[in-house]
Amino acid sequence: MYLQRRVVFNWFKKLKKEQPQVYIGANILKLNGVDFHIHAIHKNSNLSTTLVPPDAILKKISMDVFLRDYIQELQVPGTAVLHSHVYPKYILWCQEQRAKNNNLKWIHTYHLHYFKEHTGKDLLNWQKEFNRVFVEEASKADVKISVSKWQQKFYKEKFNIDTIYIPNGVDVAQCDKADAHYFQEKYHLSNYILNVSRHDPVKNPGEFVMLAKSMPEHNFVIIGSEFSELLFQEHYHIIPPKNLKIFGKMSQIEVQHAIAACRCLISTAKKEGLPTLVLEGMAHSKPVVVSNEPGSMEAIDNGAYGYFYELGNMEDLKGKTLLAINDNTIGSKARQRVLGEYDWKVVIKKLEKMYLENYETISKD
Known part of the structure; x- marks a missing residue:
């Protein structure tokens, strides 16, 4: 004392x-x-x-x-x-x-x-x-x-x-320091669909795990404090699929490495103010898919700079994810929006x- x-x-x-x-x-x-x-x-x-x-x-x-x-x-x-x-x-x-x-x-x-x-x-x-x-x-x-x-x-x-x-x-300078190759080499992962979240009802991570189950031909990564296979089984009543890699807590720069290496970034949150994670994905020039809650919709300007799905609609989420991973232009547009408004x-x-x-x-x- x-x-x-x-x-x-x-x-x-x-x-x-x-x-x-x-x-x-x-x-x-x-x-x-x-x-x-x-x-x-x-x-x-x-x-x-x-x-x-x-x-x-x-x-x-x-x-x-x-x-x-x-x-x-x-x-x-x-x-x-x-x-x-x-x-x-x-x-x-x-x-x-x-x-x-x-x-x-x-x-x-x-x-x-x-x-x-x-x-x-x-x-x-x-x-x-x-x-x-x-x-x-x-x-x-x-x-x-x-x-x-x-x-x-x-x-x-x-x-x-x-x-x-x-x-x-969003700290664009820190985003630009990220090293995709570092993350890929360290964890032997590439070409994956990413979610960064936490064990919290408002973050809704279970919806991302269900997305991974519905797309077995694609690789998925989820990062968040407390996350484990057992947690998803006991609290979300979902058995995580083999194509999903689960990570617990990571430092902010490690998260940036993960975003830099991903194919697209998904946010399944039920409510956000103006989500830092989504802005980070946009700063990395990554296609983002967000739920149709107001904060995320504002970040992507109602679909002009990213994709959105109806919260809880798994078919819609899957469809928008497929569109995002095949879109080679929206990510660069999203970065320009961040540089002008949110940097x-x-x-x-x-x-x-x-x-x-x-x-x-x-x-x-």
């Missing part, structure tokens, strides 16, 4: 000395879209930013412990912009800090509301609480951002919350403009 406190309070001292312009949180240091998003802001911004908490602290304690034991002791020195994402305790901290300090501005980004698709039935209590905080508390931020146009419309029509559209981004080099300029406008407003006051 003493060592934990020393690490945290040394960081507090560093903040007082350096006085970063933007505080971005809550950082969780996990392989998911929101974490990629906030790390990309920190990495690409030319402004002075800090993650809350920084990666170095999360290697010592969990985000939950930090938010439970230390967040209330964090006082922001000087003028700054607070930028909240997803996690209620950090959102509430931003709200409290903003209310008592006129030298701060607060920006909140909406990534994805929780829907029944996240559970297949009623939302869990913690999901209901997240939604409540999104609507009742995050809506009090000085600036609200939505990562997708469909969600911008949803929050306005459902809750009368006005948001500015600044899309989720972090483009997205960060929009965010920095927002940061500076708010930061300079404080300075003038």
